[in-house]
Amino acid sequence: MPDQSHYADKKSFFDRMLTIYGRKPVLETLQDTSLECHALHLAESNREAGIVADIRQCAQKLGIPIKIHSREALARISKNGKQDQGVALDVLCPSFQQLTHYLSEPTEKPRRLLALDGINNPQNLGMIIRSAAAGEIDGIILAQKGTAALGPLVIKASAGTLYRAPLLLHPALPEALKLCQDKGSQVCMLEAGAPISLFNHRAGAFCVYVLGNETDGVSAQVKALADTQLSIPMRNGVESLNVAVTASLIAYGPHLVR
Secondary structure (H helix, E strand, O other): OOOHHHHHHHHHHHHOEEEEEOHHHHHHHHOOOOOEEEEEEEEOOOOOOHHHHHHHHHHHHHOOOEEEEOHHHHHHHHOOOOOOOOEEEEEEOOOOEEHHHHHHOOOOOOEEEEEEOOOOOHHHHHHHHHHHHHOOOOEEEEEOOOOOOOOHHHHHHOOOHHHHOOEEEEOOHHHHHHHHHHOOOEEEEEOOOOOEEOOOOOOOOEEEEEEOEOOOEOOHHHHOOOOEEEEOOOOOOOOOOOHHHHHHHHHHOOOOOO
16 A cells, blocks of 8 residues: 555645746746745747746756756646746645645644635735735635636745645635644624724634635635624724725734733
8 A cells, every 4th residue: 555644745735836827927937036836847949048048047056957848738737828938837835735734733822713605806915915914813714716826927926935834735615624623613704884893802722713705705614603693893984895905804902802
């Protein structure tokens, strides 16, 4: 039988891998020497001049393996053949992991997680990741379906913090929230008009804050799992805030007690 520990280590390694695409994003990433790049992928149809030559030279200087593919094979690697420009790069993101692995690690420290329910605007997703990574958030639960792809637009909006952000990956958000509740978490949903203010709420040792889709809010399936509904006080007839602003208030709000 195969070595289970070897399989787990290999899976954990690839869970931390993010493949980015596009000539300019790839070159900018290669020029950031704080990042660990695993492999550069190039289409055999690329002309070896200009920025492609710069990308190849930079990778060679760093000792990063360069792999040549057919155009079709590269599109399967980038998962965006229309926009990859014949270039993709595997970047190791040390803080990415599966949610199940995160929850299996014992800790006595308080846990504050942000869960994203259908955030499909890349700019919003990037700004949320930036605020959460900088503030008092220990992890960002990201469903692997139903959210914006972690591509160049998200990276740009996150100001590069995506590579270092504590992303907790799981196939579907409702199941992810149930797993957290099984570990004793309180699931708090942000909802306009909820009677409890975000700033008056005192969370327990493990709390998950759910942010909903920019247009439709929190989905019915996720809403049914919420233990508590919280609101942000509004004045002057303002009905709501941008979801990325709300994420910042959660990450830095005075309600967080460590």
